[in-house]
Amino acid sequence: MTTSPGVLRVVLCQLDLAVGGLAANIEAMARAYDRAEASGADVALFPELAVPGYPPEDLLLKPGFVEDNHEALHALAARVTGHCAAVVGFVDGRRHPGADPHDATDGPWNAAAVLHRGRVVGSYRKQALPNYGVFDEKRYFDAGPGGQALYRIGGAVVAVTVCEDVWVKGGPAVRAAAEGAVLVLNINASPFHAGKQAAREEMLAERVAEAEVPVAYVNLVGGQDELVFDGGSLVMGRHGPIARAPRFVEAEPVVDVELGPGRTVTAPVVDVSEAVRGRSPLERPEVEPVAAGPAEVWAALVLGTRDYVAKNGFTDVVLGLSGGVDSALVATIAADALGPDRVHVVLMPSRFSSEHSVTDAELLVEHLGVDARTIAIEPAHRALLDMLAPSFEGRDADLTEENLQSRIRGVLLMALSNKFGWLVLTTGNKSETAVGYSTLYGDTAGGLAVIKDVPKLLVYELCRWRNRTAGTDLVPVGILEKAPSAELRPDQRDDQSLPPYEVLDPLIEAYVDGDLTVEELVEAGHDEQVVRRIARLVDLAEYKRRQSPPGIRISEKAFGRDRRLPITNAARG
Numbered sequence: 001m002t003t004s005p006g007v008l009r010v011v012l013c014q015l016d017l018a019v020g021g022l023a024a025n026i027e028a029m030a031r032a033y034d035r036a037e038a039s040g041a042d043v044a045l046f047p048e049l050a051v052p053g054y055p056p057e058d059l060l061l062k063p064g065f066v067e068d069n070h071e072a073l074h075a076l077a078a079r080v081t082g083h084c085a086a087v088v089g090f091v092d093g094r095r096h097p098g099a100d101p102h103d104a105t106d107g108p109w110n111a112a113a114v115l116h117r118g119r120v121v122g123s124y125r126k127q128a129l130p131n132y133g134v135f136d137e138k139r140y141f142d143a144g145p146g147g148q149a150l151y152r153i154g155g156a157v158v159a160v161t162v163c164e165d166v167w168v169k170g171g172p173a174v175r176a177a178a179e180g181a182v183l184v185l186n187i188n189a190s191p192f193h194a195g196k197q198a199a200r201e202e203m204l205a206e207r208v209a210e211a212e213v214p215v216a217y218v219n220l221v222g223g224q225d226e227l228v229f230d231g232g233s234l235v236m237g238r239h240g241p242i243a244r245a246p247r248f249v250e251a252e253p254v255v256d257v258e259l260g261p262g263r264t265v266t267a268p269v270v271d272v273s274e275a276v277r278g279r280s281p282l283e284r285p286e287v288e289p290v291a292a293g294p295a296e297v298w299a300a301l302v303l304g305t306r307d308y309v310a311k312n313g314f315t316d317v318v319l320g321l322s323g324g325v326d327s328a329l330v331a332t333i334a335a336d337a338l339g340p341d342r343v344h345v346v347l348m349p350s351r352f353s354s355e356h357s358v359t360d361a362e363l364l365v366e367h368l369g370v371d372a373r374t375i376a377i378e379p380a381h382r383a384l385l386d387m388l389a390p391s392f393e394g395r396d397a398d399l400t401e402e403n404l405q406s407r408i409r410g411v412l413l414m415a416l417s418n419k420f421g422w423l424v425l426t427t428g429n430k431s432e433t434a435v436g437y438s439t440l441y442g443d444t445a446g447g448l449a450v451i452k453d454v455p456k457l458l459v460y461e462l463c464r465w466r467n468r469t470a471g472t473d474l475v476p477v478g479i480l481e482k483a484p485s486a487e488l489r490p491d492q493r494d495d496q497s498l499p500p501y502e503v504l505d506p507l508i509e510a511y512v513d514g515d516l517t518v519e520e521l522v523e524a525g526h527d528e529q530v531v532r533r534i535a536r537l538v539d540l541a542e543y544k545r546r547q548s549p550p551g552i553r554i555s556e557k558a559f560g561r562d563r564r565l566p567i568t569n570a571a572r573g
Contacts (some may be wrong), residue, residue: 323357436541452551479520
């Protein structure tokens with residue numbers, strides 16, 4: 001049997017780190033470590049691949065980058081000099097130019113280093129490599145071996161694991177407990193989708209019951225391209241969460257984890273540190289509530305927008321404000337993310353813009369306090385029609401003339417972006433993106449598609465939720481009550497081109513998110529003619545989606561990393 005110190009003081013260092021930002025990441029972790037040491041902690045946990053940032057993607061194919069990651073880890077180790085140990089995600093092993101990718105002798109591995117007293121005292125190599133959805137780990141990493149060492153930290157025998165290792169029933173976390181660990185330390189970069197925190201905690205409760213030891217789970221926070229990491233780090237005990245960090249913000253909760261009696265140890269143990277005697281116990285931390293529904297989606301969109309702008313070197317954003325609900329939502333998210341003084345909106349009315357759309361847009365500007373300007377597009381539209389008239393002679397006006405208006409607006413926004421260095425935000429939602437209800441090189445032109453993964457019905461729900469939280473109609477009621485329209489021709493409405501969104505959104509969710517076939521949707525009771533039409537539109541719009549900017553992922557299957565269908569594709573439905 002091994003003795004247990006009774007309590008291990010753990011700090012969950014839930015940090016917002018940058019892919020490729022090795023020096024900045026090390027500095028952020030060193031500062032967090034100093035705070036952990038000052039708190040009397042035994043161990044500070046940092047996220048998965050914290051050193052290089054997550055996910056580093058094809059940076060991992062560069063041998064020089066992997067080597068730089070090793071050097072950065074040792075630079076961090078040199079600053080971990082106190083009693084407190086640190087568990088840090090990094091890339092272990094080497095990648096040699098021209099090496100056989102199936103040769104597992106020297107990695108690389110997705111790993112966790114254990115640092116103490118100025119050196120790397122050991123490392124654990126992730127065994128369960130996810131290769132589904134947004135994850136591509138088998139492209140980059142070898143799986144770690146079984147039978148890896150345990151660590152004695154603060155006098156307690158603990159297991160170190162990485163992310164997916166704890167999701168596997170009977171997997172590495174459970175095996176480590178059977179080998180003698182009294183606590184599982186699990187470092188993560190687990191991306192957000194709506195409802196993800198509840199799924200995590202259900203899984204962790206199952207793993208704690210299976211392993212019969214608590215799990216300390218630290219998660220990354222912040223935005224990285226399409227992905228948002230929501231934090232929600234926690235310690236899960238037998239009777240539920242002992243502590244939970246707030247989500248969507250950096251946090252460093254310090255938790256005294258009560259441990260069970262020592263177990264028979266059958267695995268090698270690396271001695272790291274002894275228990276601290278005479279330390280005053282901490283009060284049990286408050287368990288942060290878990291927001292759900294529109295609240296968590298809003299927080300994800302705000303964080304994803306803020307980090308995408310900042311991490312790509314921008315300060316301000318610009319978007320077209322039409323007086324419709326989609327651009328109103330994007331402007332409101334941007335104002336929350338960056339502050340209204342860094343949000344610039346452009347009203348670009350045409351001959352088809354209704355008076356109420358212009359006044360609604362002006363009222364939204366007043367409510368948000370953002371910078372606004374008006375650039376009428378009629379002169380440019382007329383000039384282009386005149387230029388094209390000889391080529392179009394004898395042909396009736398159609399979508400071509402309508403789409404010119406959207407493309408003029410895209411040109412104007414990009415000109416402002418070029419002149420002032422503002423990032424262009426596009427305003428298309430998931431419903432429109434799915435069926436291609438957009439203009440290529442027009443309203444798809446920009447740097448970030450904020451609501452690309454937000455269905456139209458959720459667009460309305462988010463606006464109403466934000467109005468309730470504000471206690472006033474930030475988004476004017478007129479915007480929420482009028483029929484959706486692109487206003488590219490007289491009296492145009494979306495439902496002239498598409499089914500009502502109450503019909504369209506569930507179909508898109510089933511066909512895109514659920515991967516159901518046309519036949520399965522018809523069998524489920526949907527109108528066959530509508531299903532076949534929508535499925536055809538979704539399939540044909542793939543080429544547009546490939547050329548559109550990245551958008552923030554809030555669902556389990558977003559366009560982009562999650563869904564990779566061929567453009568040239570004879571399969572339909």
